[in-house]
Amino acid sequence: MSISHRASAIAEKVETFVRDVIVPYEGDPRRDHHGAPTDELVMEMREKARAAGVLTPHILDDGDHLTQRETAVVLQKSGLSPLGPLAVNVMAPDEGNMYLLGKVGSDMIKERFLAPLVNGSARSAFFMTEPAAAGGAGSDPSMMQTTCRLDGNHWVINGRKAFITGADGAKVGIVMAKAADGAAAGGACMFLVDLPDPAIRIEHVPNTIDNSMPGGHATVIIDNLRVPADQMLGEAGEGFKYAQIRLSPARLSHCMRWYGCCVRAHEIASDYANRRMAFGKALIDHEGVGFMLAENLIDLKTAELMIDWCATVLDTGSLGTVESSMTKVSVSEALMRIADRCVQVMGGTGVTDATIVEQVFREIRAFRIYDGPTEVHKWSLAKKIKRDWKASNAED
Known part of the structure; x- marks a missing residue:
């Protein structure tokens, strides 16, 4: 099944823009305390993306989205630089938040909170994960301890969140909390909030192995945050369902x-291997090196096919929970192997900031944890195997 002409045309424009305009920004010194791009740098790149007609390319002028298969070819091209997704406004958490608000948000929420995300003038944060030390929600959202209670026509939210990507500098927040009482007691709720808000205090922004996303991964305290009732996303108690939609x-x-980033890392490593001479011949001619690059091609194709398969399932309207778990495990592990081989092929140069290869290695290592570590997804898949077995043997 071929990709549409419109998606191919958008992807080609994005690739040209990223390679020609954004790659030169990779050495730009405008970075925060741990190397993430500053908002000044992000907004400058977005202005150039707007002028080039590639800003938020997965959302069309009429507000409709590309299909997941179409989105895949566009986002893969955006990833050819670690700065690319930021520049064209398809980076996490904004891309996922835009998707969720487009699916569930009221007209008011779309106009007030979604529109500035789509036009690239604002960043957002998704407040779900909580500190493990306090027994909060990490990979298991049912452990959520942040609470919300209705007080007149406002909800009052209290709790503590951790690893909230982009919270520092975000203008739009989606806060997830568990209803403390009422008809939705025990169920999760989501709320849209303007940021910054004095009731949401950043406690700590740790230095992490990755640094591609502005604002870091903050720990925040939510202290008597009052949110108007009409800023609830969807229905009370349905937050866990909405989380799966996202x-x-x-x-x-x-x-x-990250597939796009690994394509670029492989290009860099291949160029190095063909130019670098050692022991009387180019590195590529040594089997130990050439075979690693060959294995990269195999893993890249496997990852591409898994992405396309999962996207096809999502395009049927399925939540695709099982398929996305399988794809996340398979692709993240394959990309980790690719990034590791690229570093190995380049030797000492591969662990320096002379190229983006070392950053790609760090980012992919973090990706293996984010949005559910490999082990959680495998555990979930194992539970499905058990359920299916029980169902097929119910009459035995």
């Missing part, structure tokens, strides 16, 4: 973007 495509989008 998470399955978001996992896949991560695969798309």
Whole structure:
């Protein structure tokens, strides 16, 4: 099944823009305390993306989205630089948040909160994960301890969140909390909030192995945050369902973007191996090196096919929870192997900042944890195997 002409044309424009305009920004010194691009740099690149007609390319002028298969080819091209997804406005968490608000948000929420994300003038944060030390929600959202309670025509939210990507500098927040009382007691709710808000305090922004996303991964305290009732996303108690609407495509989008980065890392490593001479011949002619690059091609094709398969399932309207788990595991592990081989092929140069290869290695290592670590997805798949077995043997 071929990709549409419109998607191919958009992807080609994005690739040209990223390679010609954004790659030169990779050495730009405008970075925060741990190397992430500053908002000044992000907004400058987005202005150039707007002028080139490639800003938020997966959302069309009429507000409709490309299909997941179409989105895949576009986001893969955006990932040819670690800065590319930021520049064309398809980076996490914004891309996933835009998808969720487009699916569930009221007209007011779309106008007030979604529109500035789509036009690239604002960043967002998704407040779900909580500190493990306090027994909060990490890979298991049912452990959520942040609470919300209705007080007149406002909801009051209290809790603590951790690893909130982009919270520092975000203008739009989606806050997830568990209803403390009422008809939705025990169920999760989602709320849209303007940021910054004095009731949401950034406690700590740790230095992490990755640094591609502005604002880092903050720990925040939510202290008596008051949110008007009409800023609830969807219905009270349905937050876990909405999280799944967001998470399955978001996992896949991560695969798309980091696939593009690994394509570029492989290009750099291949160029190095063909130019570098050692022991009387080019590195590529040594089997130990050439075979690693050959294995990269195999893993890249496997990852591409898994992404396309999962995207096809999501395009049928399925939540694709199982498929996205399988794809996230398969692709993240394949991309890790590719990034590791690229470093190995380049030797000492591969662990320096002379190229993006070392950053890609770090980013992919973090990706294996984010949006659910490999082990959680395998555990979930194992549970499905057990359920299916029980169902097929119910009459035995």
